[in-house]
Amino acid sequence: xxxxxxEEWYRLVEHERKEALREQTIARIVASRPRLPEGPKxxxxxxxxxxxxxxxxxxxxxxxxxxxxxxxLRISSVGRAISSLGLSMGKGLVVSSVDVAGAPATVAQRxxxxxxxxxxxxxxxxxxxRESLVRVKVAGTxxxxxxxxxxxxQPDFARFTTGSIFPYVFDLENAARAFDGATTDLTLRVPExxxxxxxxxxxxxxxxxxxxxxxxxxxxxxxxxxGFYAFVGNLKRQAIDGRPVPTxxxxxxxxxxxxxKIAAWSKGALSFVEGMMGTNLPFANQALVRLPxxxxxxxxxxxxxxxxxxxxxxxxxxxxHETWVHENAHLAWAIVVPEPEGYRTRMLTEGLATLTEVxxxxxxxxxxxxxxxxxxxxxSIRLDWLGKGGLEKLPPVVxxxxxxxxxxxxxxxxxxxxxxxxxxxxxxxxxxxxxxxAFASAMKEYVRLYAWKGASVDEFRAVxxxxxxxxxxxxxxxxxTKTSRPTLTVGYRKTAAGGYxxxxxxxxxxxxxxxFTVVDMNGERKPLKAVAKGTSTAIPLETTVGIYAVVPNPRxxxxxxxxxxVAGDVDFDGExxxxxxxxxxxxxxxKFTTTAAANPGLWNIESRFAVECDxxxxxxxxxxxxxxxTTAFGGKP
Amino acid sequence: xxARIIATSTLALSxxxxxxxxxxxxxxxxxxxxxxxDGPKTGAWVGLEPRIENDKLVVDVxxxxxxxxxxVAVRLEHPEWAKFExxxxxxxxxxxxxxxxxxxGTREVSVVDTAKGDKAGRPGGAKVLVSTLRFKIEGAxxxxxxxxxxxxxxxxxxxxxTGKVIAASFAGARFSR
Numbered sequence: 155x156x157x158x159x160x161e162e163w164y165r166l167v168e169h170e171r172k173e174a175l176r177e178q179t180i181a182r183i184v185a186s187r188p189r190l191p192e193g194p195k196x197x198x199x200x201x202x203x204x205x206x207x208x209x210x211x212x213x214x215x216x217x218x219x220x221x222x223x224x225x226x227l228r229i230s231s232v233g234r235a236i237s238s239l240g241l242s243m244g245k246g247l248v249v250s251s252v253d254v255a256g257a258p259a260t261v262a263q264r265x266x267x268x269x270x271x272x273x274x275x276x277x278x279x280x281x282x283x284r285e286s287l288v289r290v291k292v293a294g295t296x297x298x299x300x301x302x303x304x305x306x307x308q309p310d311f312a313r314f315t316t317g318s319i320f321p322y323v324f325d326l327e328n329a330a331r332a333f334d335g336a337t338t339d340l341t342l343r344v345p346e347x348x349x350x351x352x353x354x355x356x357x358x359x360x361x362x363x364x365x366x367x368x369x370x371x372x373x374x375x376x377x378x379x380x381g382f383y384a385f386v387g388n389l390k391r392q393a394i395d396g397r398p399v400p401t402x403x404x405x406x407x408x409x410x411x412x413x414x415k416i417a418a419w420s421k422g423a424l425s426f427v428e429g430m431m432g433t434n435l436p437f438a439n440q441a442l443v444r445l446p447x448x449x450x451x452x453x454x455x456x457x458x459x460x461x462x463x464x465x466x467x468x469x470x471x472x473x474x475h476e477t478w479v480h481e482n483a484h485l486a487w488a489i490v491v492p493e494p495e496g497y498r499t500r501m502l503t504e505g506l507a508t509l510t511e512v513x514x515x516x517x518x519x520x521x522x523x524x525x526x527x528x529x530x531x532x533x534s535i536r537l538d539w540l541g542k543g544g545l546e547k548l549p550p551v552v553x554x555x556x557x558x559x560x561x562x563x564x565x566x567x568x569x570x571x572x573x574x575x576x577x578x579x580x581x582x583x584x585x586x587x588x589x590x591x592a593f594a595s596a597m598k599e600y601v602r603l604y605a606w607k608g609a610s611v612d613e614f615r616a617v618x619x620x621x622x623x624x625x626x627x628x629x630x631x632x633x634x635t636k637t638s639r640p641t642l643t644v645g646y647r648k649t650a651a652g653g654y655x656x657x658x659x660x661x662x663x664x665x666x667x668x669x670f671t672v673v674d675m676n677g678e679r680k681p682l683k684a685v686a687k688g689t690s691t692a693i694p695l696e697t698t699v700g701i702y703a704v705v706p707n708p709r710x711x712x713x714x715x716x717x718x719x720v721a722g723d724v725d726f727d728g729e730x731x732x733x734x735x736x737x738x739x740x741x742x743x744x745k746f747t748t749t750a751a752a753n754p755g756l757w758n759i760e761s762r763f764a765v766e767c768d769x770x771x772x773x774x775x776x777x778x779x780x781x782x783x784t785t786a787f788g789g790k791p
Numbered sequence: 792x793x794a795r796i797i798a799t800s801t802l803a804l805s806x807x808x809x810x811x812x813x814x815x816x817x818x819x820x821x822x823x824x825x826x827x828x829d830g831p832k833t834g835a836w837v838g839l840e841p842r843i844e845n846d847k848l849v850v851d852v853x854x855x856x857x858x859x860x861x862x863v864a865v866r867l868e869h870p871e872w873a874k875f876e877x878x879x880x881x882x883x884x885x886x887x888x889x890x891x892x893x894x895x896g897t898r899e900v901s902v903v904d905t906a907k908g909d910k911a912g913r914p915g916g917a918k919v920l921v922s923t924l925r926f927k928i929e930g931a932x933x934x935x936x937x938x939x940x941x942x943x944x945x946x947x948x949x950x951x952x953t954g955k956v957i958a959a960s961f962a963g964a965r966f967s968r
Contacts (some may be wrong), residue, residue: 471900677945702945729895732903733948739862739905740954741890780907789893789901 158469158757160750165465167570169452170504172302174562176269176568177379177497180240181329181559183266194229204327204376205336206285212319213343213365216312216386221247225321227288227601234491236281240326241290242271244305244318246297254280255290262769273326287460290321302450309388311406311768313451320382333494333608335375343367344386347763351391351404353383353456355438372434375606377492392566394442396421398434405444412464415471416444416478423479426514431486432598436605442482455484472756476511482509491601492608497559498680501550501634502614505577508756509585512578515759524590530710531756531764532582535575536712537746538755540773542567545712546639551577552611552630575756577713580633586709587624587629589668591681596621624683628665633713642686644670646695646704647721647726654701656693657719669707673727703727711765722786724766730786738767738775738783745774822968824931826940831855835922835949837865838962839940846930848873848926850940850964852881852902854919857959859952861912862905863921866946868898868928870938870966873926875900881920883913899943900924905950912952937966 174368206238209226221244238259241249252259252274261276274455280286296318298305316322339357342350343365354370361367372382385404394401394417399425403417409692420442428434437458445451453462460482466474485625487506496503514529518678539545548571549557585593588661596618600609603617611634619626632638656670666686673679674697682704684693695701704717722730722735741764747753753761765771769779826841826848832855833859840851847925852865853858880890887910891903907914913919931937942961949957 673945675945727946729946731946732866732891732901733946734905735889735891736862736864736905736948736950739907740909740950743908784889784891787891787893787901789891789903789905791890791892 157752158473158754159752160754162466163754163757164566164570167231167574168566169454170573171562171566171569171612173282174378174496177329178559178563179269180324181544183240183269183271184326184329186266201229202236202324203239203330203334204230204232204325205334206230207309208336208338208340208378209322209342210227210320211341214296214314214319214386214722215345216307216348217345218745219298219307221292221294221319223247223290223292224321225290225292227290227321227323227607228285229280229288231280231282231287231531232617233282233382234328235281236276236325237279238273238275238655239288240271240273240321240324240711242269242324243292244296244298244314244316245270245290245300245303247294247319248401249274249292250293251291253288254278255286259288271322271324272568279415280488285359292321292347306449306451308387308406308446308449311389311446312386313445313449314384314386315381315451316379319384323378332378332494332497334379335492335606336372336378337375338370338372338378338382340370341367342370342384342386348386349389349391350390350404350461351385351441351443353381353441353459355458357394374457376457381454381456382486383443383459383461386722392417394420394440397440401440401442404441405445406446407679408446410444410446410464410468412444412474416442417474419478419517420482423482423514424485425519427478427483427486427510430510430513430594430597432492433601435485436490437485442561449759453481455481455488458485460485472515472710472759476515476757476759478729479514480507480511483507486510486601492606492700494580494608495552498555499558500573501551501577501581501611502609504573505551505581508574509580509581512582512756525586525708528582528586529711530761530763530765531614531649531759532579532709532712532759532764534748534761535579535755537761537763537765537773538748538753538758539571540746540771541748542571544639545571545576545579546637548572548576548637550633550635550637551580552634570754578756582709583633583713584618584626584629587683588618588624588626589669589681592622594620624667624685625665626667628685629667632666639713639715640655640716641717642666642668642706642710643717643719644668644726645723646701647695654695654697656682656684656695656704658691659683659719660686660689663688668710671703671705672701673703673705677702677741689742701728708766711754715771722783724783729787730739732787734783735787738764738780741767741775742780743775743776799803800867801926808835815956822852822933825967826964827964827967828964831908832960832962835957835959836962837895837942839867839942839957839964840891841964843928846928847876847885848928850924850926851920852922852924853929854915854921854949854959857919858915859912860904860915860919860921860949860950860957861872861952861954862948863903863946863951864905864946865901865921866895866943867902867924868939868941868943869900869926870931870932870940872929874929874940875924876927878902879923879925880904881913882920885910885912888937890912894925901946913951925967933968934939937968939966940964 207228212223257277306313352370358369390407443461493502497542670682746763767775769782830838885923
């Protein structure tokens, strides 16, 4: 099997990181501007511009880039009045006028840090609670030469996204700090005979004045900053059967073999995501876009549209398949349920999408035990980060805004580790703690309660607590808003009265909910959930035949170091016995395989590295580990 | 019949019983101590073939119908009157394989044989002698319950040539007079 490369993995991450960096650029632009006298200091939550609805009438000729557009933005203000907005369009397009409630705004083009935008100063402030209509007139000839730009005039497969013919609108007075959803109506006019697909629901189609005119709508609040997409040209369309709504694969007619794969994977991928949501994806139609390798856009998600570049086919079929699921998962974990605190965490978008992709691949291997599979996938992430100081050295998955900004601007590796890998590992730790069923139930409730508006981290926690009946503040305090990898020593002992009790020892006094499996001497296994309190906790165990083992869920071993009180007892059965030796003997001489270039942690799908035998946790099972285990066993030849 | 012929016949009978792994007489004490193997079982299984040799209890640990073995862990529970003395490793292991044995408490012996790393294990077969354990018989009861030999399933395991756990059952042995 071809091993995926780190470059391929980071390429996808980099696309998302650039989006976050743009928000940071705007935040700096906002911070550098003189504050209007009437404007109070923005509160930490969202304040200012609220885009309520967009009505866009756009004519574009993808053969030459000619564009004429009227963009009507129905806006409001939250918390404080606003007197301006920023607007970014594609290179070559000129904003000829901006009217606010029928009166002209003062428009000027600005450039900051290479970011070109229009500043529109309103003739009068838009006061809190009142709506106003902003009409923007745009015309010009699009320059789509930039390889990673928001448009591509590829013959027969032209691509337009936010910041090209669709406006990127932002608050010039308050940095965008939270979710701002807007509904959209679009009329798109292209040369007659050209086909069009938009990330929206189909609302109409006609021929008018020699143009193919299509109408589209986004009836739900979707973050207007996300990529809104249109593809125009001679498009390949292939129906995906078995879906509750019309679903099509859309791609260039270039004969790629990837289309057959995507077509075969999509029903399963979408159904899997819907299974997690507890409901069907709420789009009237769906487009699944295979982006050609010749395009730099690596992929993303939009309303009813999933996009992925064929370049991921190079990473191997398993990774391509899994990444396809990741992108489709964002239909749920970004579009349907947005992330309002995206300025300080990516847990409820990238974290959940990563969790979903790993879960999906697990579903393809039903014979492998769930806990073991998930443990080894997330251990691959931990092990990959060993060489970079450990996953615990990354910031908390729910960080402060400044920490998140610093991390995002620090480079791809840190962002990938924080937004995707550590977030997903932390969510799986939470899931292992409360139980898979409780987590699954909570996710359905999360979708039901927070579709189209999103949940704060505290609200997400509350949903998890309600489903599990467990106070999760200690878990969130320890692993979500802080970071550490405590050692948890888990064992059992006979009591003076002849009974048994599980024992948990740790270095601090903070409460810690945990999940175990208790195995009795007949081999019967029972789940146990308990809260470790203080540095030493004893939990009575019920048994009539005696206890054989108290085994912590191995999925807890990513964010915590799990150890038996008995040296050499790798399977937590209270003894360094022959089974421990057998568990580790074949692993001697193995090493977790990752390199600077290849086998990145998340994509190290096949790793079977025996973490339980890596006594010194240095990423290999060598003679020193083996000696430690055999010495603990004792005995003689 | 001469005394010599009687002695020869007794020896022959003893040898026959020992080879059959069924039972024999304890040479000293108030009555003949007999050891009887349990089993057989179906599928892959591990059984005990005990015999009495003078003041020794000798137990062959035998794996049946197993593929190539990369590891064997057997936890043997025995009567307290049988004191563990030594074990012989079954043939066929790679020279770098690990063989360890230890006494656990007063009534258990833990025996381990395992290939290390990517080294080959030992061949499987219909009947594979894994270990021979020797116990000294000290104070076996003359009446009543003599106890049994038992493989503790939950602490015993076989692994195949790829390192996977083999689903195996285990059989013990009983004592009587």
